[in-house]
Every structure is written in structure tokens, then in C-alpha cells.
Amino acid sequence: MKPHAEIEQVWPRDGRIRVIGRLHGTHGPAASGPWRLLLVRRGRPYHQLRYEAHMDGDRFECELPVGDLTAYEAGSADRWDLHLTDGRLRLRAGRRLDDIRGKKSVMVYPWQPVSGAFGVRPYFTVEDNLSLECRA
Template sequence: MKPHAEIAEVWPRDGRVRLVGHIHGHPAEGEWRLLLTRRSHAEQRLGYPAQVKGDRFEGELSLDDLAAATDTAEAGIRAGTEVEEWDVHLTDGEVELRAGRRLDDIHGKKKIMVFPEQRVRGIGVRPYYTVKDNLSLECRTGAVT
């Protein structure tokens, strides 16, 4: 299996998302950061410190930062018509490990594991698992879903 950041816990609350997991298939030495990459504009990234002890990592990201970056980039999200997605990685500056949950034998998490949406600056943000069981964040305007 390809090296990745195996997610064990996702805690969306209080304008933040806290992530806890293990580094799988790669040495866990050095300084690590959570890295969010805007899918539609890969050059746009947000980074947050991650604490690593052994192969275990923990970090949290600010939804206010994410909403501001999503809202101000180009024209922002048009009311109810667009969804911006941000992919989650763990990086040591040399390697970027995709965050996901693959070691639990539960396939199709996109339809099974649904996280609550938080509203920040008029934008709804929620973590979700992709069809490949990777962790991403969805940002949208309009009504709470």
C-alpha cells in the first residue's frame, strides 16, 4: 500500500477541524504540517503545524482561514452554484502524504461517514471522504445541508 497519512479521528467543531492519525509507510522523523490544497487552484495552499510522536500525528486547521481563502480567491463562491474542495495532506517539506482512511476495511466512506457542516463567513465547510477514501474539505454557500 502506498504511504499515506491514515486518519483515525476527525473532530469538526468550534470553527476548527482537528485530525488525529498515523503516518503509514514512511519514516515519521522531522517537522510535519497539515497541508490543504485547493483542488481547482493547486497553487493555493494553507499549512498548519502537526505534532508527531512516533508515527502518530495530530493537528488542527482553522475554518476561518479556509473560508477567507475560498471566498477571496478569484470571484469566490457564487451563491449556491459552486463547491470548492480542498484536499488534505501531511507533509514534512519533502514528501506529501495524502490523508485518508484505508486500513479499516470499510469501503465507500463517502456515503457512510458524514461529518457536520460548520458555517464560517457565510460559507459552509465540512470534511468528507472521497470515493477513494481520502479526506477532503468542501466549502459552499447557501443553505445548510
């Protein structure tokens, strides 16, 4: 299995999304950081947002304010993919080490309203990666 950021918990509430997990498949200097949560806008990869990742060994905890996503035109729908990066490695955030298949339809997170009719919610893709969906 490729190295990745294994998501163990997702907490969308109070205008923030908190993710907790651990680095999987990294060894030695790769696990030493400093690490950041990296959001990459799908279809426009030059739109990126970075947030500090608090590390304890291979475990990480990150938090992002959903209001930051309103700075970008959402159109009818927009998606952002989550990664952890140390500037050298870029690990896709997802949940692959459990027995739950089809997380996209099983693990459904609530929408968080942001500035009126704009909303953000985390979701798992068909590949069990974690992404954010934004809708106006």
C-alpha cells in the first residue's frame, strides 16, 4: 500500500473541520516533518490552502476554518482534495485501513453553512480519499 495520511476521525462543526489520523508507510526522516495540511482545489491545482499539522510521532491533528473556502468562486459546486505534506512528500488523506467499503455512501458528514447560502462538507471519494465539497 502506498504511503498516505490515514484519517481516523473527522469533526465538522462550529465553522471548522478537524481531522485526526496518522502517517502510514513513512519511515525515518519522512516522518519528522514539519507537516502541513494541504488543500488543493480540484481542476485548479494552483489554488492551494495550507494549515499547520500538529504532530506527535506519526499521529497528526489539523483544523481548518471553512470560511477560508469562500474566497474562491464556488460556482454550482467545487471540490478540494486533502493531503499532508512536509514540503518534500505529499500524502493523500484517506481512510483505507478499515473494512468499510464504499465510504462515500456510508460515512456522510453534515453541511456547514458559511456566509449565507454557501456550504462546505467533508466526504469520502470512491477511492476512500477525504475531500471537501463546497456549494453555493
